Amino acid sequence: MKKKISKSDAKEKIKDFFKDMSDKTPKEIKKIKKxxxxxxxxxxxxxxxxxxxxxxxxxxxxxxxxxxxxxxIVCKNCGKIKRIKI
Ligand SMILES: [Zn+2]
Known part of the structure; x- marks a missing residue:
């Protein structure tokens, strides 16, 4: 059983995760953040x-x-306003 993943594997996983946010849940995002x-x-x-x-x-x-x-951007869920410099 492989439990630990390498940094490059993790990077790949994160990149893949953020490719499409439409089917993601806050729980999954928490996992990725961890x-x-x-x-x-x-x-x-x-x-x-x-x-x-x-x-x-x-x-x-x-x-x-x-x-x-x-x-x-106003969060639809909690109403928090996010500011991004453009
Ligand atoms: Zn929110």
Whole structure:
């Protein structure tokens, strides 16, 4: 039984996971976050794909506003506003 996975395996797994967020659940995102923490892999580039507060995946149909060089996304699940510099 193989329990520990290598860093490159983990990276591949994370990349694959974030390819399509439409079928993901907050529980799965939590798991991936744990994996990335264990392997010390930054999720920075993927952080805009889910809500930081409730880990709800963004489906692409959230309310999006662009103002002063920032894109704001309102989480459909908890209402948390996420700001992304563009
Ligand atoms: Zn949320």
């Amino acid at each position: 994996l990335s923490a264990n392997q010390k892999i930054s999720l920075n580039i993927y952080k805009k794909t889910f809500c930081k507060k409730c880990l709800f995946p963004f489906q692409g149909n959230e309310k999006i506003r662009i103002k002063n060089g920032f894109k704001t």
